[in-house]
Amino acid sequence: MKQTRREFLKTGALSTLFLGTGLVPATRTTKVREQGEAKNVIVLVSDGMSSGTLAMADLMLRRRDGNRSNWIRLYEEGIVSRGLMDMASANRIVTDSSAASSSWGCGHRVNNGSVNIGPNGEIYKPVFSVFREGGKATGLVTTTEITHATPAGFAANVESRSMGEEIARQYLDRRVDVLMGGGNRHFDSEHRSDGTDLYEEYRNHGYDVVKTTSELQEIAGTDNRLLGVFTDGHLPYSLDHEHIAELQKTVPSLAAMTDLALRKLSHYDNGFILQVEGGRVDHAAHGNDAGGLIFDQIAFDKAVGVALAYTEGRDDTLVILTTDHGNANPAFNSAPDEHFDRIAEFTHTNSWIRRGLDAESSLSQIRERVEAATHIGISETDAGIYQKALKGNYSSVYHQMSSHSAALGQIIANHTDVGWTGNSHTADYIELASFGPGSEALNGFIRNTDLFTIMVEAAGLKQYV
Ligand SMILES: [Zn+2]
Incomplete structure (x- = not known):
């Protein structure tokens, strides 16, 4: 040694x-x-x-x-x-x-x-x-x-x-x-x-x-x-x-x-x-x-x-x-570029959003928590879908997407247009x-x-x- x-x-x-930037020098030898x-x-x-x-x-x-x-x-x-x-x-x-x-x-x-x-x-x-x-x-x-x-x-x-x-x-x-x-x-x-x-x-x-x-x-x-x-x-x-x-x-x-x-x-x-x-x-x-x-x-x-x-x-x-x-x-699906850029403003993960909520959370609690993590204001309808998913009562056409995390992922995708084919x-x-x-x-x-x-x-x- x-x-x-x-x-x-x-x-x-x-x-x-290079630790701070994660960058390598412009010309590699x-x-x-x-x-x-x-x-x-x-x-x-x-x-x-x-x-x-x-x-x-x-x-x-x-x-x-x-x-x-x-x-x-x-x-x-x-x-x-x-x-x-x-x-x-x-x-x-x-x-x-x-x-x-x-x-x-x-x-x-x-x-x-x-x-x-x-x-x-x-x-x-x-x-x-x-x-x-x-x-x-x-x-x-x-x-x-x-x-x-x-x-x-x-x-x-x-x-x-x-x-x-x-x-x-x-x-x-x-x-x-x-x-x-x-x-x-x-x-x-x-x-x-x-x-x-x-x-x-x-x-x-x-x-x-x-x-x-x-x-x-x-x-x-x-x-x-x-x-x-x-x-x-x-x-x-x-x-x-x-x-x-x-x-x-x-x-x-x-x-x-x-x-x-x-x-x-x-x-x-x-x-x-x-x-x-x-x-x-x-x-x-x-x-x-x-x-x-x-x-x-x-x-x-x-x-x-x-x-x-x-x-x-x-x-x-x-x-x-x-x-x-x-x-x-x-993937980022075709949509205005600004939708993708919204992700740059995120400060917390969906997992952080989930940790602050439970099956009893109100629609306004859900909307506030999502906004605190993403600066995105989700609609009351979408908050209702997530509330249903948190209670275990949400069902997607493609069954793999029926989980509460898939529901939240799709709700946020209404604003970012980053969509998913499944969750596995x-x-x-x-x-x-x-x-x-x-x-x-x-x-x-x-x-x-x-x-x-x-x-x-x-x-x-x-x-x-
Ligand atoms: Zn895995």
Whole structure:
């Protein structure tokens, strides 16, 4: 775990410099290398990112700030490989996050709900174990619980993604070097069904254990392994996080966690693999929540900016940007541009609106709460529909859209014209952007399991599979 001071300062300074804006320098000097070994691999996953989500985050940044998103800028500059990826699982056309992540995580399709365990009980070696045996460090960063399906797919083997307590233990047993996200309930003795204080066990194995942003800053300079768990469940949506001062004191942004993870992992001489997940993009899509979705995608894009700043001037790092499946396929439908721009004024998510209401809420309470979050004045008729949905009495023509969150999503769409096809994962072939050694194999049409092979081969670790 040694690195020269100069290298550390260089990577640290670069990351910090661009952290605030999430921007990369206008001219990138890194060229796509056609062959050779990847010392490092960085996989950035925006969970549940439909194509429209990527487009709307870019549109929001362009119209509001005059900047492109980092992801689209990579396409614009033409320096990345671009592919479409077929994400089907072993038993379904439409995958869930655990089967999707397992497909890259072990090179096999598994059933939805499983983590690196095949339909007949086959136990597949996760990519982090391959990299670990090859002498490389490993890291997981997410805005969901750290034990959630996507990060787990890189490191764990469990029959069901719901086995968070077991996943938390496997991360320790397998010595994942950097872990940051939510999910206190899977570590804390008060919550764990076996009563174990898993934090204590992590400390006993040399980990720094932190639970707030300021504690995270304190240990930024150590060489220790890191477990950062900042919330009981998932981290808050970025839109709420940005507008609730209390949350900012305790919960770091995805970009800040990514920056710290890269600083920690770059201490290791033999390189590393890091997974960064914008996990709540998926949740916002399930909730038909346009503000939650676009601003979490933007927060994810800032983390992409941190990764790009890290790789600036280096040609030894394979960087992969992708998602695990589409979700609810949102889009801005043809309407005056101002309708889309209304989302820039949002200060809270639909989930925040819901938390302040219940089945007994009056029409005026509903209208006030929606206006407080979005600056949109919804009609009394629409408030009545949402009231019905909160009571469980609302039914849509397409049954999947009968939930209270789908009702609210459509009511707000009457003002933003951001509509949804449903509220669950979709079968769309998904975006895959990459650069660095190994990326030349990631264009065209890819099967999800190919990604495992390409990462392992790019890092020269085939013999450890
Ligand atoms: Zn999902």
